[in-house]
Amino acid sequence: MELSGGEIVIQSLKDEGVEYVFGYPGGCVLHIYDAIFKQDDVKHVLVRHEQGATHAADGYARSSGKPGVVLVTSGPGATNAVTGIATAFMDSIPMIVITGQVSRPVIGTDAFQEVDTVGITRPCVKHNFLVKDVADIAETMKKAFYLATSGRPGPVVVDIPKDITDPTIKVPYQYPEEVVMRSYNPTVSGNIGQTRKAIKLIKKAKRPVIYSGGGVVLGEASAEFRQLCHTLNFPVTQTLMGLGAFPGTDPQFIGMLGMHGTYEANMSMHNSDLIIAIGARFDDRVTGKIADFCPHAKIIHIDVDPASISKTITVDVPIVGQVKPILLDMLAQIESLGETFDRGRIAEWWKQIDDWRAVDCMAYDMESGTIKPQYVIEQLYKVTNGEAFVTSDVGQHQMFAAQFYPFDQPRRWINSGGLGTMGFGLPAAMGVKFANPDADVACVTGEGSIQMCLQELSTMLQYDTPVKVVNLNNGYLGMVRQWQEFTYKSRYSHSYLEALPDFKKLAEAYGHVGMQITNKEDVEPALREAFALKDRTVFLDFLTDTEENVYPMIEAGKAHNDMVMAPSSKYKRVLA
Amino acid sequence: MSRQHIISVLLENEAGALSRVSGLFSARAYNIESLTVAPTQDPTLSRLTLVTVGSDETIEQIKKQLNKLIDVVKLIDLSESFSLERELALLKVKKSDVMVQKVESLGTETLACVSDETDDYLIIELSGEKVWLDEFLASIGDDVIEVVRTGVIGLSRGERSLTL
Ligand SMILES: Cc1cc2nc3c(=O)[nH]c(=O)nc-3n(C[C@H](O)[C@H](O)[C@H](O)COP(=O)(O)OP(=O)(O)OC[C@H]3O[C@@H](n4cnc5c(N)ncnc54)[C@H](O)[C@@H]3O)c2cc1C
Numbered sequence A: 001m002e003l004s005g006g007e008i009v010i011q012s013l014k015d016e017g018v019e020y021v022f023g024y025p026g027g028c029v030l031h032i033y034d035a036i037f038k039q040d041d042v043k044h045v046l047v048r049h050e051q052g053a054t055h056a057a058d059g060y061a062r063s064s065g066k067p068g069v070v071l072v073t074s075g076p077g078a079t080n081a082v083t084g085i086a087t088a089f090m091d092s093i094p095m096i097v098i099t100g101q102v103s104r105p106v107i108g109t110d111a112f113q114e115v116d117t118v119g120i121t122r123p124c125v126k127h128n129f130l131v132k133d134v135a136d137i138a139e140t141m142k143k144a145f146y147l148a149t150s151g152r153p154g155p156v157v158v159d160i161p162k163d164i165t166d167p168t169i170k171v172p173y174q175y176p177e178e179v180v181m182r183s184y185n186p187t188v189s190g191n192i193g194q195t196r197k198a199i200k201l202i203k204k205a206k207r208p209v210i211y212s213g214g215g216v217v218l219g220e221a222s223a224e225f226r227q228l229c230h231t232l233n234f235p236v237t238q239t240l241m242g243l244g245a246f247p248g249t250d251p252q253f254i255g256m257l258g259m260h261g262t263y264e265a266n267m268s269m270h271n272s273d274l275i276i277a278i279g280a281r282f283d284d285r286v287t288g289k290i291a292d293f294c295p296h297a298k299i300i301h302i303d304v305d306p307a308s309i310s311k312t313i314t315v316d317v318p319i320v321g322q323v324k325p326i327l328l329d330m331l332a333q334i335e336s337l338g339e340t341f342d343r344g345r346i347a348e349w350w351k352q353i354d355d356w357r358a359v360d361c362m363a364y365d366m367e368s369g370t371i372k373p374q375y376v377i378e379q380l381y382k383v384t385n386g387e388a389f390v391t392s393d394v395g396q397h398q399m400f401a402a403q404f405y406p407f408d409q410p411r412r413w414i415n416s417g418g419l420g421t422m423g424f425g426l427p428a429a430m431g432v433k434f435a436n437p438d439a440d441v442a443c444v445t446g447e448g449s450i451q452m453c454l455q456e457l458s459t460m461l462q463y464d465t466p467v468k469v470v471n472l473n474n475g476y477l478g479m480v481r482q483w484q485e486f487t488y489k490s491r492y493s494h495s496y497l498e499a500l501p502d503f504k505k506l507a508e509a510y511g512h513v514g515m516q517i518t519n520k521e522d523v524e525p526a527l528r529e530a531f532a533l534k535d536r537t538v539f540l541d542f543l544t545d546t547e548e549n550v551y552p553m554i555e556a557g558k559a560h561n562d563m564v565m566a567p568s569s570k571y572k573r574v575l576a
Numbered sequence B: 001m002s003r004q005h006i007i008s009v010l011l012e013n014e015a016g017a018l019s020r021v022s023g024l025f026s027a028r029a030y031n032i033e034s035l036t037v038a039p040t041q042d043p044t045l046s047r048l049t050l051v052t053v054g055s056d057e058t059i060e061q062i063k064k065q066l067n068k069l070i071d072v073v074k075l076i077d078l079s080e081s082f083s084l085e086r087e088l089a090l091l092k093v094k095k096s097d098v099m100v101q102k103v104e105s106l107g108t109e110t111l112a113c114v115s116d117e118t119d120d121y122l123i124i125e126l127s128g129e130k131v132w133l134d135e136f137l138a139s140i141g142d143d144v145i146e147v148v149r150t151g152v153i154g155l156s157r158g159e160r161s162l163t164l
């Protein structure tokens, strides 16, 4: 088969089984767009901003496990995509971003819409390519997909000069069956000796904690992970990125850990004698003060990326490889021990944890006449039976969603953890809907964040991807305001959003349904009404309590046992 | 405790590969004292030698992060075993008998010679361990007009090698 470069790009996507490309056209990708026009296997979604394309592809990837694909033009198209690429990079999301580039002869001449895309994206991609020959496109695409989806996943940029997509230059096309890269051989199974060492520690542990993260979700190992947790009966805590891998409603789950984690999770970490870290990367929002992190514990760490191991916290038993085969190996070894790990084995530890639980660290003022953001999330949970896909933006609303919507399935909780990108939520929700057309999808957002990628409401109308936008409108850049309250004596420097739009009318102007909810009694009925409108996007603007804070909180640089608790809590500040 | 390490890297000989390495060092605020790179006898591979300083943990991270770069094929830390380390320098000085004598008196241990001579100037070529070069440079002090150094290269001694 003889194809032009533009056709090869699209044919490669077809051969990779790609359903959707999220993109935006421009001069340097016009040949590729013409190739898109001539087929309908690969469907193109025309976003309204390239950042939206990357977040939509990202939401598609996070909710489906398949790589997201983006197509943008050179120059401003590529630079607009950078935030979304960095977002995917920080959370290890598989994504292929095809960027147009100016024609080869003018590269380096400051040509119209030329930027050094490979240079700009280098620090925030797993890898990137500048393709220099039409004959190399297919193989490069194959490599891009392979790199993005294997090992520790991540975004890969393929920069393609316009002249090699010329429709008049055709070359033989064959999509490679496989690629071998001598410089890239990610580890799959773990070292048996290391798992044996881990099992020894597990046998001896008196105060163990399982601390898992996004790697369990990314590695499709939720089933094996649950089995291990249930076999061991150890308490389980998860990072913001891990939520859903283990059921949030399971009594063995002690909540999220870290900065806005639960009292019981953080206290368990601090007092533990064995941490089993699985697909988590000891992020600073999780560890708090490094010097005081888990002072009494030995640490086992399973991770596919050797560079995640002992990066900030030195561990005792590293196991490098994919979580799934390693967990299977551990399960087999545990079974052959012939020992039972029932709750009684660590009864004292569970008793202690239950005491910490009794503090009820997430209690909020339920009597308040105002709409508390936590209350909205609880109602959202109720109305969707806890089964919705929930995307979020960044801020207090994100933490409330993570705390008050217990996820029982992996890939249901879609948020930007590592980069913390405001503007992520709405386009991500659209991407989720493309991957899961029959599912309920909610986007929990704030009046600050939503305005960063609002334009995608238009795309959502065009492609009929109904999402329920739950805007927790507190009139503040709430998370910023909270920090200013705690550390700057309430000097609210530029964290108040004046001149907010009428979101109800705005939604209506975009052709969607808008609602504004000002009374607590209306919260649940409004949500019910919105979710009953199956085929409409509904923007629910909840005017919430303006100065509610997220609790508990470990302030920057503090240890796990130094938490600020809600004013309503029995414990004000805990230092145990 | 911080220590100097010499890390040798086999790198895909591709455009941009070097910038991935140098970008890594600046992005992660790692130290880089010198870096030298050239193609190997296999034209698809370059060999890069870099000298860095850091604690054991930092050096471990540097090696892991380097290995993580897709263009890095293989690396070794020369400082983990005995190795031979060399650097080459060219220096321009005002011509004088004293200077010529000084070079000649260095003897055979340091490879030093006058490699170029014009009416008023000499270029001295010097190779050897970095410390020898440092010492010689210090000894001629202000007499030197211009210096260029390659940065350290090295090979591990005996059987240990960095090959595919
Ligand atoms: C406002 C705000 C507040 C936050 N507060 C908190 C908080 O209180 N608590 C919290 O936990 N986070 C919080 N975060 C998120 C935080 O910044 C990090 O994103 C998060 O903690 C990282 O999660 P993780 O360790 O699971 O790592 P991820 O980023 O999910 O990384 C996954 C790890 O697993 C490895 N991995 C990937 N695939 C596999 C596989 N197949 N097999 C084995 N290993 C694999 C990767 O190499 C990596 O090391 C907050 C973020 C924001 C924006």
Ligand SMILES: Cc1ncc(C[n+]2csc(CCOP(=O)(O)OP(=O)(O)O)c2C)c(N)n1
Pocket: A393, A394, A395, A396, A397, A398, A420, A421, A422, A423, A445, A446, A447, A448, A449, A450, A472, A474, A476, A477, A478, A479, A480
């Ligand atoms: C693109 C971007 N800019 C700035 C920030 C810093 N930031 C983090 S949370 C936040 C406030 C978000 O406000 P809003 O969306 O209203 O959410 P709230 O905290 O009020 O729930 C800001 C400005 C960010 N995370 N992302």
Ligand SMILES: [Mg+2]
Pocket: A395, A446, A447, A448, A472, A473, A474, A475, A476, A477, A478
């Ligand atoms: Mg707000």
